[in-house]
Ligand SMILES: Cc1ncc(C[n+]2csc(CCOP(=O)(O)OP(=O)(O)O)c2C)c(N)n1
């Protein structure tokens with residue numbers, strides 16, 4: 001068995017997790033502002049509230065490890081390292097985007113940083129993640145595949161089939177359920193029979209843990225341990241990371257189905273300012289944090305300008321990258 005990870009990440013790792021957290025947080029803020037002002041017309045599913053989870057998780061990975069994520073995936077994509085400019089250009093449907101503007105927000109792919117699939121079909125990422133992990137097992141390349149999905153996705157048949165198969169074949173895959181308590185407007189307990197998502201791992205003889213996804217140290221430790229096991233050939237882990245989404249299911253969702261007290265409690269425990277306060281307690285200086293935040297905001301401004309100034313794809317592109325003949329041409 002691989003050695004369990006130490007609980008606390010070192011200071012540099014914590015700072016890197018914070019950097020990714022801020023990048024996600026500010027990007028999300030900009031997306032919502034641009035959509036609201038009419039400068040961007042896209043379907044958008046905000047990960048506000050889930051930033052720390054993703055930043056802590058991806059910091060435990062190698063750049064060449066694979067990621068499969070969902071429509072609510074901008075936090076995962078940024079934390080995994082997709083270049084900010086190309087990411088923005090793709091969300092805006094421009095020819096300079098990661099998929100030449102032909103994927104859009106629901107289909108971000110960037111193999112150079114391991115982002116292999118983003119899908120809007122709930123639960124469909126898990127079997128694909130198994131396929132990626134199987135390819136690594138066969139090639140012996142030591143890569144690990146992380147598959148992110150929501151609590152609602154754990155009620156889809158493909159989730160159960162995939163956990164079973166991954167366990168039987170001891171695949172180097174980590175299933176990360178970002179449990180934000182809701183699937184569209186359905187509360188967890190109204191649609192999910194198991195007390196915890198981790199309980200579902202038991203049926204498949206899979207190592208499964210529940211962790212506070214909003215705690216950078218705990219989330220990072222859980223991810224590191226799962227990565228070490230997967231790389232050592234010890235098979236898959238199911239991580240249930242508890243979190244909350246502040247902005248409803250889709251951009252513009254009034255979230256009337258979330259009780260006011262529940263929302264207020266979540267906002268009071270907002271993981272982003274809590275993380276910043278923790279760094280200050282650890283004697284990281286205000287100046288250092290402010291400089292980091294300013295650098296991210298400058299990079300972001302440049303990326304937004306780059307995306308909005310980039311052209312839309314040419315109509316002649318429509319068939320390219322679809323059929324083999326066009327690929328070869
Ligand atoms: C197979 C399938 N069924 C239904 C939908 C409609 N749908 C889109 S998102 C969603 C809720 C998913 O909730 P969860 O897995 O908890 O993810 P979250 O949105 O909370 O991140 C549903 C039912 C879909 N896209 N695909």
Ligand SMILES: [Mg+2]
Nearest residue numbers: 150151182183
């Ligand atoms: Mg959910």
